[in-house]
Amino acid sequence: MSNSQASPAIVAQSAVRRLPRWGLALLCLAYVLPGFVGRTPWKADDMEAFGFMRHLAQAMGPEAVHWLKPTLLGQLDAGAALLPYWLGAWALQMAPAGFPPEAATHLPFVLLLALTLAATWFGAYALARTPSAQPVTFAFGGEAKPADYARALADGALLALIACLGLARLSHEATPALAQLAFSALLFFALATLPRKRWLALTAAACACMGLALSGAPALAMWLGVGGALVVALNRQTPQAFRVRMTDVAGVLLICLATAAVASALDLWRWRVVWSQLLDVKSMARLLLWFTWPAWPLLLWTLWRWRLQLRQWWANPHLSLPLWFIGVAITSTWLSGLSDRALLLALPAMATLAAFALPTLERSVSAFIDWFTLLFFSVGALVIWVVWVSMQTGVPAQPAINVARLAPGFASEFSGITFAIALCASLAWAGLVKWRAGRRHRAALWMSLVLPASGAALCWLLMMTLWLPLLDFGRSYAPLVVKVRSMMGPTDCVHFHGLTKAQGAAFEYHGQLRLKPAHEAGCAWLIVDTQAVSTLPQAVDFKQWTQHATVRRPSDKNEDIVLYRRSSSVN
Secondary structure, eight states, X not given: OOHHHHOSOOOBGGXXXXXXXXXXXXXXXXXXXXXXXXXXXXXXXXXXXXXXXXHHHTOOGGGGXXXXXXXXXXXXXXXXXXXXXXXXXXXXXXXXXXXXXXXXXXXHHHHHHHHXXXXXXXXXXXXXXXXXXXXXXXXXXXXXXHHHHHHHHHHHHHHHHHHOTTHHHHTTSOSHHHHHHHHHHHHHHHHHHTTTOHHHHHHHHHHHHHHHHHTTOHHHHHHHHHHHHHHHHHOOOSSSOHHHHHHHHHHHHHHHHHHHHHHHHXXXXXXXXXXXXXXXXXXXXXXXXXXXXXXXXXXXXXXHHTHHHHXXXXXXXXXXHHHHHHHHXXXXXXXXXXXXXXXXXXXXXXXXXXXXXXXXXXXXXXXXHHHHHHHHHHHHHHHHHHHHHHHHHOOSHHHHHHHHHHSTTOOOOOOHHHHHHHHHHHHHHHHHHHHHHSSTTTTOGGGGGHHHHXXXXXXXXXXXXXSHHHHHHHHOSXXXXXXXXXXXXXXXXXXXXXXXXXXXXXXXXXXXXXXXXTTSOSOXXXXXXXXXXXXXXXXXXXXXXXXXXXXXXXXXXXOEEEEEEETTOOO
C-alpha cells in the first residue's frame, strides 16, 4: 500500500481554495506590531536586555572589546547571548536623534518575529509537499493539487501559531528568547526544504545554527541541527539518491561543527540544568496545556489520525521532523526548570503538526472549534472593553476599584488614536464572525483556525492599545524609579547594592543615573534592594549611611527599594 493510499487525508480541490493574501498579511501585521509600538521595556528580562543594548551602543573605540563580553552592573549575561544585544545596539546607534531608544531597539525584533511567522509558513509548506504527506488519490480525479494542498496547510500552520496563547507576550519582548525562536524556526524551515532546495536550505541552516549559538543556545543548535539532519537522511521517499541525501546531511553536520567551534571560541556554552523540578510533572503538564493552546489538541488528533504513518516515522518527515523539534524543546523546558522561554521554541513545530489535523477533522469538530473560539475571544474582548470603559468613566465601578487596588497611583488617560485602532479591530472581528457564520468557504481547510488566530490577535491588540498604559505602569520599573528619583533631588550619581541587572538598567535609563558599586566613593545616595539589606553592612561602613525611605513598587509588594543618604552629605 502506498503512502498516498494509507493517508488519512481525503481532500478535494474545493477544500484548498486560496486564503486571501491581503487578509493573512493584515492579520500578521495586527499581531506583530502591537506590543512593540509605544511600549516601555517591562520587567525583568525585557529591561535587562535593553540595558545590555544601551551599554553596548555606548561602547566606542578601545571599549569595543566589550561587544564580545557585554556587561551590565559589572556582570556578564548569564545566558551568554550576543547577537540579540548586538542587533539592539546597532539599531540604537543608527536611530536618528530624538528617536525613542526603546522603539529603536524593538525594530530588529519586529523583523525577528516576522521571520518566525514566515519560516513556519514555508517550513510547513515544504513538509506538506513531501510524498508521504499527500492526500488520498481519487479514482476519477478531483483530489487537491499538491501545491494548493501544501499552501492550505501552511496557512493553517501559520494561523495555529498565531493562535497559541504562549506566543503573545514572549514574542513581543526584545530578549534573546525571541531571537532563539526566530532562528529555531529558520532551522526548521531549512531542514524541511533541504530535499527540494539544497543551497537555499544550507544557507538558511548556517544562519540559523550560528544565530542560535550567538543567541545563547548553542546546545539547542547542535541537537536540532544534528537530529534534524538524521531525520532528513532517513527519508527514503525524496526524489534524491541516497548519496545525494547524505551529501546534504553532511553539509548540515559541517555547519553544526563550525557553529560548535565558534561557540567554544567565544565561550558561549552554558549548562543550566535545574534538578529540583525534574519530577514536577503536574507543573509541566499545566504549562503545556495553557502555553500551547490550541495547538496541542490538534497535534494529538494529528498523531492519532496519522498513526499508521508513525509506525514508519523515518519515511514520513512531515511527522518526524516536527516531533524532533518538539521533543528537544520540551526536554530543554524540563531540564531548565520548566522555563516557558524554552518551550517557546516548540511552537512552530507544534503549529505545523496541528495543521496536519485539518484534512482529517469532522465537520462537528470544526463547528465546536468555531463556537468555542467565538465565545472565548468575544468574552475576552468584552472584558477588556468593560475594564477600559470603567477606567475612563467609573461605570461600572468595580473594575476601576480593582485596578486602583492592584495598581495604586495609576491615572488613566484617554487616547483617541488607540481608541480608534481598538474600535476598528473590534468591528473587523464582528465582520469576520459574520463572514465565518455564512456558508461561503465552509469547506476550506484553513477555516477552522481563522477564528482562533483572529481572536488571539484581537485580544492581544486590544490589550496593547486600551490597556497599554495600565500594563506599562504595572510591568515597568518606571513608576518605582520616578518615586525614588524624586526623593534624591538634583544628582546624577548613586551607589547601589543588591540590585538585579534589570533594576540597575531601569535606574540608569528612567532615572538618568550613573550607578556605582556601594564600596566606591563619590555619591551622596545609596539604593538597596530590600532583600539585600541584611548584607549591606558587609559592603559599606554602615555608620556613614542613614535610611531615608523605603519605596515600594506600586504593583508589586515584594519589590521594595531602600534609599539611604550619606550621613555627612547636605542637600
